[in-house]
Amino acid sequence: MRANKAPTLHQQIINDIEGNILSGTWPPGHRIANEMDLAQHYSCSRMTVNKALSQLAKANLIERRKKSGSFVTQPQAQSAVLEIHDIKSEVQSLGLHYGYTRASRVERTSTTIDMKNLELPDAGNVIEVIGKHYAGPGVFCLEERLINLAVVPDARDEDFVDAAPGPWLTSHIPWTTAEHLIKSVGANSHYAEALGVNPGTACLVIERRTWSHNGPVTHVRLTYPGDRHALVARFTPSDPTGKSSGI
Amino acid sequence: MRANKAPTLHQQIINDIEGNILSGTWPPGHRIANEMDLAQHYSCSRMTVNKALSQLAKANLIERRKKSGSFVTQPQAQSAVLEIHDIKSEVQSLGLHYGYTRASRVERTSTTIDMKNLELPDAGNVIEVIGKHYAGPGVFCLEERLINLAVVPDARDEDFVDAAPGPWLTSHIPWTTAEHLIKSVGANSHYAEALGVNPGTACLVIERRTWSHNGPVTHVRLTYPGDRHALVARFTPSDPTGKSSGI
DNA sequence: AAGTGGTCTAGACCACGCG
DNA sequence: GCGTGGTCTAGACCACTTT
Numbered sequence: 001m002r003a004n005k006a007p008t009l010h011q012q013i014i015n016d017i018e019g020n021i022l023s024g025t026w027p028p029g030h031r032i033a034n035e036m037d038l039a040q041h042y043s044c045s046r047m048t049v050n051k052a053l054s055q056l057a058k059a060n061l062i063e064r065r066k067k068s069g070s071f072v073t074q075p076q077a078q079s080a081v082l083e084i085h086d087i088k089s090e091v092q093s094l095g096l097h098y099g100y101t102r103a104s105r106v107e108r109t110s111t112t113i114d115m116k117n118l119e120l121p122d123a124g125n126v127i128e129v130i131g132k133h134y135a136g137p138g139v140f141c142l143e144e145r146l147i148n149l150a151v152v153p154d155a156r157d158e159d160f161v162d163a164a165p166g167p168w169l170t171s172h173i174p175w176t177t178a179e180h181l182i183k184s185v186g187a188n189s190h191y192a193e194a195l196g197v198n199p200g201t202a203c204l205v206i207e208r209r210t211w212s213h214n215g216p217v218t219h220v221r222l223t224y225p226g227d228r229h230a231l232v233a234r235f236t237p238s239d240p241t242g243k244s245s246g247i
Numbered sequence: 248m249r250a251n252k253a254p255t256l257h258q259q260i261i262n263d264i265e266g267n268i269l270s271g272t273w274p275p276g277h278r279i280a281n282e283m284d285l286a287q288h289y290s291c292s293r294m295t296v297n298k299a300l301s302q303l304a305k306a307n308l309i310e311r312r313k314k315s316g317s318f319v320t321q322p323q324a325q326s327a328v329l330e331i332h333d334i335k336s337e338v339q340s341l342g343l344h345y346g347y348t349r350a351s352r353v354e355r356t357s358t359t360i361d362m363k364n365l366e367l368p369d370a371g372n373v374i375e376v377i378g379k380h381y382a383g384p385g386v387f388c389l390e391e392r393l394i395n396l397a398v399v400p401d402a403r404d405e406d407f408v409d410a411a412p413g414p415w416l417t418s419h420i421p422w423t424t425a426e427h428l429i430k431s432v433g434a435n436s437h438y439a440e441a442l443g444v445n446p447g448t449a450c451l452v453i454e455r456r457t458w459s460h461n462g463p464v465t466h467v468r469l470t471y472p473g474d475r476h477a478l479v480a481r482f483t484p485s486d487p488t489g490k491s492s493g494i
Numbered sequence: 495a496a497g498t499g500g501t502c503t504a505g506a507c508c509a510c511g512c513g
Numbered sequence: 514g515c516g517t518g519g520t521c522t523a524g525a526c527c528a529c530t531t532t
Contacts, residue, residue, distance in 0.1 A: 008520065034498065045522045050499080067498050067530040183477035184451035202449035204431035224303035230430035255501065281517065292503045297518080313510045314517050496532080506522075513514090 009044055013052035021061050021072050022174030032062060032070040086167065087143075087222075089206070091135040099134035102161045103194075107149075117219040118148055119209065125149040128159050139195050141229070145220040151212060166220070172211050180208040182231065187223075195225040202231050256291055260299035267422030268308050268319050268367040279309060279317040284308075300395065333414065334390075346381035349408045354396075364466040365395055372396040376407050379441065386442050386475070392467040398459060409431075413467070420459050428454040429478065434470075442472040451476050 009076050020026040033041070038049040053070055056062045064070045091098040106128045110118070114126050127147040133140040147155045152173055160168070192199040204224040210217045225236050252270070267273040285296040300317055303309045311317045338345040353375045357365070361373050374394045380387040392412050394402045407415070410425055430452050439446040451471040457464045 010520085030513085036498090045524085046499095047502095047523085048521065050501090051520095064499060065495085065530080066500085066528075067532085069498070150280070177481065179479065179481040181477050181479050182429055182451070183448045184471070184473075186433070186447070200447050200449075201430045202433040202447075204429070224431075226431075227390040230428050232426065232428050234424065234426040257501085283517095292505085293518095294504085294521095295502065297520090298501095301519085311518060312512095313519085314512050314515085316517070496530100498529085498531100501526085502532080503525075504522100505524105506520100508518105508520080510517085510519100512516090 009042065010048050010055075013038070013042060013049060014055060017052070017056060018061060019174060022176075024171050024174075026072050028072050030072045032072070053212055064237075072129045079201040087133045087141065087164070088167070090142055091133065094135065096135040100131060100162070100164050101134070102129065102131040104128070104130045105160055107156070114146055117207075117209075118146055118216040120148065120216055127155055128167050131160070132166055133164065139225060141225070142191065142194050142223040143220060144223075145218060147218050148216050151214045151217050165218070169218055170208075173217050175212055175217060177211040179209045183207075185223075187225070191223060195223065197225045201226055204231075206231075256289065257295050257299040257302075259287060260285070260296060261302055264299070264303060265308060266421065269423075271421075272419055277319045278315075281316055284424050323340055334380045334388065334411065335414070338380065338387055339405050341382065343382040345387075347378060347409070347411050348381070349376065349378040349406075351375070351377045352407060354403070354427075355489070361393055364454075364456075365393055365463040367395065367463055369461070376412050378407070378411055380411065386472060389438065389441050389470040390467060391470075392465060394465050395463050398461045398464050412465075416457075416465055418466050422457045422459055422464060424458040426456045430454075430469075434472070438470060442470065444472045448473055453478075 017026075017032065026032070032038075032053075033078045034052065035046050035049045037048045038053075041234050042049065053062065055062065056066050057070070060073055062070050062114075063073050083105055088100075108114075108126060108128070110126045114120070114128075115123065118126070126149060129143075129145045129147070131143050133143060135154060143164065143166075147165060147169070149156060152169065154172060155165070155169075158165070185203055187195060187197055187199055187201045187203050187204050189199050191203065192201060195201075195203070197203075203226065206222045206224075207219070208222075209219050264273075273279070278355070279285075279300075282293050282296045285392075286293045286302075289296065289414075300309065300311065304311050307320055309317050310320050320451065335345045339494075355361075355372050357367055357373045361375075362370065365373070376392045376394070376488070378390050378392075380390060390411065392415075394412065394416070396403060397439060399416065401413070401419060402416075405412070405415060413414060432450055432452050433444065434442060434444055434446055434448045434450050436446050438439065438450065439448060442450070444450075451477070453469045453471075454466070455469075456466050
């Protein structure tokens with residue numbers, strides 16, 4: 001039920017390929033047909049295909065190697081202004097042991113707050129999952145997530161005990177739009193206990209909403225204790241491809 | 248003394264136009280020559296010019312209108328992954344009165360900390376400007392800025408008493424690269440007093456480094472009190488042009 | 495040596511919107 | 514109406530890299 005508007009041909013090609021990549025149909029490393037074959041498939045010139053593939057390469061969804069071909073990029077679906085963080089690899093890149101524990105999982109009809117967080121137009125069933133990510137012995141961040149069952153019904157069959165919902169979601173649902181909100185808050189007693197810090201400790205909070213073609217997918221609030229965490233983004237005016245990462 | 252590498256022709260065109268825009272030579276609203284004229288000027292085909300202009304339009308540096316032509320975008324040099332915030336318009340867009348006061352201005356040879364903040368390879372003269380931005384009666388944020396006099400010698404003649412250094416810099420120096428670092432810290436007694444909050448209050452800190460072709464331009468640390476401020480960015484996978492703004 | 499992407503050309507047709 | 518950008522074509526040559 002995707003609303004596939006295709007105003008231009010090269011945009012249609014981009015949409016098709018992006019769909020295959022983000023949905024996981026084409027896994028990382030998958031080789032994409034070469035430009036001449038694609039041109040034949042779409043009954044267009046090579047230039048048109050090249051325009052589409054160049055744009056996908058600039059967005060870091062594919063990698064192009066001469067003589068070899070074009071391949072789906074390895075860190076799939078995680079290239080954007082502010083990356084959809086894979087916390088596990090983030091922790092491991094710091095040389096620390098990664099761990100995850102689920103604190104709770106509740107299925108319910110959406111409350112008013114849920115609807116506001118997900119920007120749901122109507123009430124519906126949601127799953128709330130709360131868990132902690134660990135870096136070595138300490139808590140790395142607290143995750144509070146809402147999943148919209150209307151868009152992701154398969155989530156009903158997942159308990160999210162051993163693995164965080166994030167990676168499962170990105171491999172099951174292709175997202176088309178994401179929004180980050182970043183702020184700083186002092187930990188109240190509830191968060192302080194969960195994170196193992198003193199009440200009032202400054203925490204970096206990242207809230208992310210994600211949409212697919214079918215509507216709101218998920219809302220997640222990641223709370224990082226203290227000043228142990230920072231976001232970095234570097235860019236130039238005409239190449240607004242922010243490379244961002246947690247520290 | 249700009250290192251003008253031009254590997255491809257359309258990149259050369261982009262560089263030229265971007266230079267004219269970011270340096271202010273072409274002010275907002277300036278009409279750019281049409282594609283045919285540019286093609287003649289660069290002795291290339293219209294496609295090549297089109298590729299360059301399309302890319303600049305996607306980066307929001309120019310706006311293209313049929314029949315009329317291409318024009319330099321209004322909010323100049325402030326379109327990027329994380330915008331180079333114009334705090335004044337940010338405050339005013341909230342319907343609040345904007346104010347600015349300079350607290351101090353010091354010219355000195357760079358300290359070790361200065362060199363680290365600016366990523367200076369060698370010691371040199373810098374200016375440190377500290378000031379406060381007000382929204383209505385309250386402090387909106389504290390600004391601590393270093394300016395590299397080797398790259399911006401004209402800054403020596405500015406006292407930055409009535410106007411913040413940020414707008415002056417963006418209108419005098421075209422920046423080519425910027426890096427943001429975002430974190431959350433608890434206010435120590437010094438910051439607490441400056442911001443008018445209780446010690447320990449969580450603050451959002453945004454540190455930005457900016458470079459031009461000639462080297463490091465400036466380093467600024469903006470400290471926003473409490474959870475009154477948040478950053479927002481929205482994007483899609485194949486269009487990583489994050490629109491971000493303060494709240 | 496051969497296949498691939500990178501770039502460019504010299505045209506073309508169309509839609510839009512200003513005059 | 515007509516100038517502009519938007520898109521596309523059917524070629525071409527080159528650089529690179531793997532075989």
